[in-house]
Amino acid sequence: MSKNNTNKNAKPFLKWAGGKKQVKNCIGDILSKKIKGKRIDNYFEPFLGGGAVFFHLLEEKYKFNNVYLGDINKELILTWKVVQGKPYDLISILEDFSEKYKKKSPECQKKFYYDTRDDFNDSLDGFNYDKLSDEQILRASQMIFLNKTCFNGLYRVNLSGAFNVPMGKYKNPLICDDKNILKVHEALNGVKIYCQDYSKFLDLIDRNSFVYLDPPYLPIKKNSFTNYDSSGFGVKEQIELSKFCESIDKKGARFILSNSDPKNYDSNCNFFKDHYGILDLKVCNHKKIMVRRSINSKGNKRGPINELLIYNF
Numbered sequence: 001m002s003k004n005n006t007n008k009n010a011k012p013f014l015k016w017a018g019g020k021k022q023v024k025n026c027i028g029d030i031l032s033k034k035i036k037g038k039r040i041d042n043y044f045e046p047f048l049g050g051g052a053v054f055f056h057l058l059e060e061k062y063k064f065n066n067v068y069l070g071d072i073n074k075e076l077i078l079t080w081k082v083v084q085g086k087p088y089d090l091i092s093i094l095e096d097f098s099e100k101y102k103k104k105s106p107e108c109q110k111k112f113y114y115d116t117r118d119d120f121n122d123s124l125d126g127f128n129y130d131k132l133s134d135e136q137i138l139r140a141s142q143m144i145f146l147n148k149t150c151f152n153g154l155y156r157v158n159l160s161g162a163f164n165v166p167m168g169k170y171k172n173p174l175i176c177d178d179k180n181i182l183k184v185h186e187a188l189n190g191v192k193i194y195c196q197d198y199s200k201f202l203d204l205i206d207r208n209s210f211v212y213l214d215p216p217y218l219p220i221k222k223n224s225f226t227n228y229d230s231s232g233f234g235v236k237e238q239i240e241l242s243k244f245c246e247s248i249d250k251k252g253a254r255f256i257l258s259n260s261d262p263k264n265y266d267s268n269c270n271f272f273k274d275h276y277g278i279l280d281l282k283v284c285n286h287k288k289i290m291v292r293r294s295i296n297s298k299g300n301k302r303g304p305i306n307e308l309l310i311y312n313f
């Protein structure tokens with residue numbers, strides 16, 4: 001990735017649960033103190049989602065030699081790949097979606113939303129995610145349309161993998177942000193994008209790597225929002241992730257991991273101290289920051305909540 005192809009004005013093109021809008025400045029602060037000249041040889045973001053931190057670092061004018069982005073969600077990664085490889089075809093379909101949607105009465109918009117959701121789910125069986133065909137561009141357009149018009153921009157699927165989020169309430173959703181799609185396309189020049197489990201990045205990570213990890217949060221309460229896709233990410237997976245961090249620490253790579261602070265709900269819970277703590281990973285520093293989480297749709301349950309940034313440098 002040369003400095004000419006990093007567009008510092010690009011921003012996330014999807015709303016994504018856990019988007020790091022609020023903590024990205026803290027992450028930027030930690031990095032700016034430790035990384036000289038804003039140069040990162042190999043940047044890894046294996047729990048990519050909407051990529052808020054990647055875009056923030058571009059905005060802050062970080063320069064990367066190699067960028068590796070990944071996520072296990074195949075619809076999400078398909079959409080990133082289509083933005084990277086076929087932005088003009090994508091924009092043309094999104095413009096069409098936008099025009100059709102905006103011409104309709106609220107009742108017909110609702111029908112249009114649910115028809116699109118049905119089309120999206122009907123083509124799920126046997127869908128080929130591997131090469132950028134017309135079907136894939138259409139699917140990425142449907143994904144963006146649904147993301148911009150569904151309830152809270154959530155991505156949630158049922159046990160069969162079908163997207164089941166109801167329509168949201170928006171007066172004038174921006175379905176086709178063509179300017180941003182083109183900026184993201186430019187920013188993704190030379191970037192390697194993978195649909196895979198985070199652990200598969202281990203072989204590529206070396207001492208010149210910086211890894212930002214933003215997994216689904218530790219499930220702290222019953223019914224908390226932790227299942228980003230049908231595979232789930234529970235306590236067992238969090239412990240495996242702590243071992244992954246230990247392995248990349250041993251390789252000499254730098255990392256920052258975001259997670260929820262279980263002490264928000266249980267002041268006796270020492271999960272992160274036990275698994276990342278200073279005992280296992282001698283160089284780990286813990287940092288507690290306050291952010292507002294807004295994923296909870298019930299206004300009265302919104303409020304300040306501590307999040308953790310755990311990093312090893």
Ligand SMILES: C[S@@+](CC[C@H](N)C(=O)[O-])C[C@H]1O[C@@H](n2cnc3c(N)ncnc32)[C@H](O)[C@@H]1O
Nearest residue numbers: 016018019020047049050051052072197198214
């Ligand atoms: C908290 S979100 C990341 C949000 C992101 N930082 C952003 O700015 O939008 C967690 C992401 O991890 C992904 N994920 C869950 N399990 C995973 C796994 N085993 N390997 C890789 N990605 C995974 C989910 O699909 C989801 O996109």
